Amino acid sequence: MVHQIFVLLAALSCCFCCGTLAIENKDQHLRDLPCPPAEDIQPCVCTVIDSSTYDIEMDCSSVTTNDELASIFSKDFPYNDFFSLEIKNNFHLTTIRPGDFGQKTFQQIHILGGSLKTVEYRVFNSSYDTLTHLDIDNTNLDSFPFTELMLFTQLKYLRLGNNQLHGFPTLTSSSLQYLYLHGNSITGIELNSLPLLEMISLHNNSITYLLPGTFTDLPNLYYISLGYNGLQVLEAGTINLQTSSNNVYLYNNDLTSIAEGALVGLKGGYLSVENNQLTELAEAVFRLPMDDGVDVHAYGNPLDCGCEIAWLVTSDTYMNLLDDDASCTSGELVSELDPDLFEVIC
């Protein structure tokens, strides 16, 4: 009896051990191929992140010098095309230089947190035809080679939010769809040629002026965020959208006037102008968007509420599209104004 139990246990434990071995082997295989040998790339760590496509990720969060990066990526690996590069919360690298990534190619690059200040020209030149996502967020980035953008022929997402970028970047790209530059110190922007652009986020910068034509020839653009900037006026021809539903955010600026023709093609979504210095919601500016179903958010403006808003106050349709909190300098809510009064005296 004791003997039988022993045999049974032995058989069972053998089974367990076989099972474990098989799993370990499979893991080992995934880790090793197509990743380079771990000892060749440390302190970077390579992982197969998709076992059907063999997509591999290089996590180099722990590198301490540029030379270390350059020496790792100059090695010849069995497979030199990486899916992604991750560098997170690295407080050693302040610059990345040409040659730091050798001839290796990436589809996605995510550098998040840390103290990176400068991305030099040609750093990712081997990835001109492969890079789809470039994400450098919340580092101290103040220098980025915007003029090189057009060479990244597959780049769809460019996220450089919450950095120290300043000045007036001019952008050209035939592939870019999503552009995030919020939380920087940018003073203006020129979208030279971005035919596929769909979203642009520029809130929380120092933009005081937008050139007429900035957001016009962009057939797919449906989202513009410009909140928390220093805009004072919007001139005719600044925004002209062609999409069937879109959102424009202009909250928390210093807008005193929006010219007729400054906001054209707004449809279906939101127009937010809260917390500005507007004294009127001019019919010539706001009526067309409201005719196309746009919800207008206008609280926090010193509205005069004279006859110039009679068009709005006397229409239930338009009033239903205005936020309930929009108020007059007198303190009254626009929603509480008596439409009959406006009918009679205006």
Ligand SMILES: *[C@@H]1O[C@H](CO)[C@@H](O)[C@H](O)[C@H]1NC(C)=O
């Ligand atoms: C990238 O730039 C380096 C110089 O920094 C050069 O040696 C290399 O040939 C370039 N590669 C491509 C693909 O342009």
Ligand SMILES: *[C@@H]1O[C@H](CO)[C@@H](O)[C@H](O)[C@H]1NC(C)=O
């Ligand atoms: C704006 O960005 C700064 C850092 O660049 C950040 O500290 C601040 O919280 C941001 N403000 C808003 C309203 O997003």
